[in-house]
Amino acid sequence: MEEFRRKNIPVSWVLLDDGWSDVDRKNGTLRSFGVDPSRFPKGLSHTVRLLKDEFGVKYVGVWQAFQGYWNGVDPNGEVARRMKESLTRITARRPGRVIRPESGDVRLLQAGESISERVSYGEVMVFEE
Numbered sequence: 001m002e003e004f005r006r007k008n009i010p011v012s013w014v015l016l017d018d019g020w021s022d023v024d025r026k027n028g029t030l031r032s033f034g035v036d037p038s039r040f041p042k043g044l045s046h047t048v049r050l051l052k053d054e055f056g057v058k059y060v061g062v063w064q065a066f067q068g069y070w071n072g073v074d075p076n077g078e079v080a081r082r083m084k085e086s087l088t089r090i091t092a093r094r095p096g097r098v099i100r101p102e103s104g105d106v107r108l109l110q111a112g113e114s115i116s117e118r119v120s121y122g123e124v125m126v127f128e129e
Contacts, residue, residue, distance in 0.1 A: 001055045013059035014051055020044065020062055023069045024077070030068035031077035 004011050020040065022032040035044045044062070051057040073079050073087060080087065 001051070005055065011055060011057055013061070014057050016044075016047075016060070016062045018063055021064070021069065024074050027074065028069055028071035029074035029077070030072070030079055031074045032079055034078075 001011065020035055021030060022034045022036050023030050040047060048060045051060055068079065073083075
C-alpha cells in the first residue's frame with residue numbers, strides 16, 4: 001500500500017486472498033472462521049481499519065472457499081465442533097476416479113470410501129458406468 005501511495009495510485013478496494021484464515025497449513029484444512037493469529041496478531045479488524053484510515057480504502061473483502069479450505073474442514077477444529085450438524089460427508093456408492101484437471105493425475109476411489117477425505121479443491125469426481 002505504501003508503494004501505491006508513493007506513486008499516487010488510488011486504491012478504493014482490497015481483497016485479502018488466501019492466507020488470512022485460521023487453517024492447518026500442513027493438512028490444508030480450515031480450523032476456525034477466525035483469522036490466523038500468527039499472521040494477524042492484532043486481528044482482521046485492525047488490518048481493515050488500517051487500510052481504511054491510513055490508505056483511504058473504501059471496501060475490504062476476504063476470500064473464503066465454500067468447502068472450508070483446500071482439503072476441507074479440520075475434523076478436530078472449531079468449525080467441525082460448532083458446525084457438526086451442518087457438515088456433510090459424502091460416501092461413494094460405487095467405484096470412481098478422482099481427476100485433477102490441471103495435471104491429469106487420476107486416483108481411484110473405492111465404493112464406501114469418504115469423498116471428503118480424498119477429493120480436494122480443483123478435483124473432479126467421475127463415477128464408473
